[in-house]
Amino acid sequence: xxxxxxxxxxxxxxxxxxxxxxxxxxxxxxxxxxxxxxxxxxxxxxxxxxxxxxxxxxxxxxxxxxxxxxxxxxxxxxxxxxxxxxxxxxxxxxxxxxxxxxxxxxxxxxxxxxxxxxxxxxxxxxxxxxxxxxxxxxxxxxxxxxxxxxxxxxxxxxxxxxxxxxxxxxxxxxxxxxxxxxxxxxxxxxxxxxxxxxxxxxxxxxxxxxxxxxxxxxxxx
Amino acid sequence: xxxxxxxxxxxxxxxxxxxxxxxxxxxxxxxxxxxxxxxxxxxxxxxxxxx
Numbered sequence: 001x002x003x004x005x006x007x008x009x010x011x012x013x014x015x016x017x018x019x020x021x022x023x024x025x026x027x028x029x030x031x032x033x034x035x036x037x038x039x040x041x042x043x044x045x046x047x048x049x050x051x052x053x054x055x056x057x058x059x060x061x062x063x064x065x066x067x068x069x070x071x072x073x074x075x076x077x078x079x080x081x082x083x084x085x086x087x088x089x090x091x092x093x094x095x096x097x098x099x100x101x102x103x104x105x106x107x108x109x110x111x112x113x114x115x116x117x118x119x120x121x122x123x124x125x126x127x128x129x130x131x132x133x134x135x136x137x138x139x140x141x142x143x144x145x146x147x148x149x150x151x152x153x154x155x156x157x158x159x160x161x162x163x164x165x166x167x168x169x170x171x172x173x174x175x176x177x178x179x180x181x182x183x184x185x186x187x188x189x190x191x192x193x194x195x196x197x198x199x200x201x202x203x204x205x206x207x208x209x210x211x212x213x214x215x216x217x218x219x220x221x
Numbered sequence: 222x223x224x225x226x227x228x229x230x231x232x233x234x235x236x237x238x239x240x241x242x243x244x245x246x247x248x249x250x251x252x253x254x255x256x257x258x259x260x261x262x263x264x265x266x267x268x269x270x271x272x
Contacts, residue, residue, distance in 0.1 A: 006225055015247040029222050037225035046250035065251055078254050082245075117224045176233040181248035192236030195244030205239050 004035035005209050008186040010043040010174050011120070013100045013107075013134050016079045016090065019124045021183035021196035023086040028202025034210055040111075040120050042104035042170040043182045051135040053097045060097045083128070094131025101167060103134040106144060108163035109154060115147075122147060 009025070011018040029036045046064075053060065061072035076092045083090040103123050110119030126132035126143055133139040137158045144154040157163060177186065185193040185202070188209045193201065243255050 004223065004225075008225075012247065016252055017245045017247050020245070026222065036222045038222060039225035045247050049250070060250075075254060079252070082254075114224060173233070177236060181246035183246065186236060187239075190234055190237060192238045193240040194238065194242070195240070195246035197240045197244045201240045201244075208239075 002035060002210065002213065004037040005188055005206055006037050006039070008039050008041055008189075010041045010170070010179055010182050010184040010186075012043045012045045012182055013103045013123045013127055014095075014097070015043075015045055015182050016083065016128065017196040018183040019088055019128055020079075020083055020086055021185075022121075022124065023088065024196055024199045025183075025185065025202050027086075027199035028197075029206065031199060031203040032206040032210075034206065036206065038117060040107060040116055041173065042107065042167040043174055043179070043184075044101060044104070044167075044171060045182065047099065047101065049097065049099045051099045051102075053099075055097065057092055057095050057097050088128065090128045091131055095127060096131070096133045096135070098133060098135030100134060101164070102137060102140060102158055102161075104167040104170075105158055105161060105163040106140050106154070108166040109157045110144075110147075110149070112163075113149070115149075118147060119144070 007025075007029075009022075011022070049060075055063065058069060058072050058076060061067045061075070062069050065072075067075070080090045080092060107116055107119050107123065110116050122143060123134055127134045132143065134143075137155070140158060141151060141155050145151045174184070177184075177192070179192075179194075181194060183194075183196060187193060187205055191205055191209065193205055245253065245255050247253075
């Protein structure tokens with residue numbers, strides 16, 4: 001029996017291509033059909049963003065990037081349309097631009113319970129679809145409690161920042177790999193795939209890894 | 222697809238890059254939209270008679 005193929009994914013909660021890329025990767029993994037093990041890693045796109053940024057993503061693009069509001073609106077509409085093509089209903093009118101470091105701590109908390117994938121999906125949905133705030137501890141505790149985690153334990157983990165060092169370790173590992181943008185997929189520890197690639201691309205890379213393993217096994221027999 | 226319980230390899234090897242190098246990604250606090258994506262959206266709107 002083949003060992004599962006390990007896929008390490010660097011991603012941020014407020015990265016629109018990360019959620020779209022997640023859907024495309026999942027479709028690619030399903031098309032591949034073999035065993036795949038996924039581990040998400042933290043990446044902070046804008047670590048200096050205040051938790052309570054006063055404004056919409058449109059304001060953020062205009063203020064931080066100096067993009068004309070009309071152009072920023074057009075960009076948001078394009079991303080929303082591409083998200084819809086993979087079944088994601090982005091609601092930028094209700095997105096709360098924020099600092100995501102504590103949401104990354106929550107993902108690491110969930111990972112410590114063997115439920116990282118569930119939490120990652122829930123936080124992406126919270127940010128892009130549900131219009132929930134993913135930067136404040138009370139809001140994150142509500143999300144975790146809804147998923148069945150212990151309220152007291154989650155609150156303690158987030159208030160003590162017990163998992164902050166894990167977040168920073170992920171960011172440091174990304175730097176070691178030379179990762180500058182997300183989503184970024186490290187497949188079997190040797191192939192790097194950057195961005196929201198088409199599902200077929202992911203399926204092809206996974207198939208290639210599987211074939212190489214098969215060849216390697218034959219050679220060693 | 223299952224959840225990995227193992228930590229990533231501690232020794233970082235140089236990665237061989239695969240896939241489309243122009244695929245959409247977010248870098249810094251900016252998420253660019255590649256041209257082919259823009260065209261795909263326009264095509265979809267044309268298909269939907271929205272343009």
